[in-house]
Amino acid sequence: MPVTSKTQTHLTSAAIPTRDAFFEPLFARQSAWPLIEPGPGDAELELIFDAALRAPDHGRLRPWRFAFIRGEARVDLGEILIDVAAARQPGTPRSSHENRREKAFAAPVIVALGASIVAGGPIPELEQMLSVGAATMNMLNAIHALGYGGFWATGIDTYDEKLKAALDFEPDDKLLGFLFIGTPKNQERTAFRPPRAQHFREWLGRTSI
Template sequence: MTSAPHTTPSSQQSALQLLMSRQSRWPLTEPAPSQAELDQVLDLALRAPDHGQLQPWRFVVVRGEARQALGEVFVQAAKARDPHGDPQGDAERFRHKAMAAPLLIAMGAHLRPGHKVPQSEQLLAVGAAAMNLLNGLHLLGYGGFWATGLNSHDARVKTALGFAATDALIGFLYIGTPKEAAPHVERPARQRFVREWAPDASLLNAGQTETL
């Protein structure tokens, strides 16, 4: 295996070890990434696999006072979903969620119905971009938390954020600096999830025959 440009085996191992320590972090506080750092991780997101080069990624950055407006959007959406609910209960809980980190990214997928690339693969491209975002944030020393829930499936929220009708809102990425040290998380043994395929002998023999 050859080393990537401008890297050494030791630096590669250091990067891998750092990525191995990534986990969802909560709660999050200031500081958030600088604009330059945010630009870096967004550029990293755009390097995700993209079948058909459809570029379905759509990111809406929410920070500062805009979070308060997003909180009001969450409240109005919650009230519309449950007009007879407790206005000081569930709806206000969503308002606080908008302020739970110094920076949020609403992650959307610009879907193309009827395209030869299935919509499931278009969604996967955005999921891969989200993972690139999380990894990039972690490498820069920030924490990230990918949240979905009712607001991710609410057309009112999607419209308020400026997404198109055919777009899918796949969640909100909460970003900031972790308030606490990362707890130890026991990772599952890879053997539970990985196996090597042992093809039937007839398939191997068929392949040999075709190459003669």
């Protein structure tokens, strides 16, 4: 029976599943590169995007602003990437930036990760950007659960105002990176996970005043 808000119960330590249908894919998720066809279709993208909209959202500000690019639109994206690279280096010939076009075809689907920040209010801007990060992580988990690969990248284009404007984000929006989605070319790669003890500790209360 599916667990709902009405039927959910706490599990005893003895009953906590470690490798069930939920935890197995979660523990196996990793960044995948390079990414090739096929990419997710419309129905799968809806699942991925719906997962994003379940991210924590302090103040219900809904700061998530995502633009996804696929198909022939990647041709225009490639031209834009060349244009903004040339604008960053005035005096260089546009042809010298042709390699930038490759980024537009690095995956079947590319999601530009934007944040619409409410400044000066009670919710810190950092918390709003963290909500976009949480939404992106939800997408990465959903991508993996559907059998695809995802790669979250930033780089110089992320912080280029001309690129942000070309992708039709609002002037006050922040671009936080790009999520590349497709089928992993290398299916054999396994991710290293560090020991828990290096990153988690139990705080046992105050030891001194």
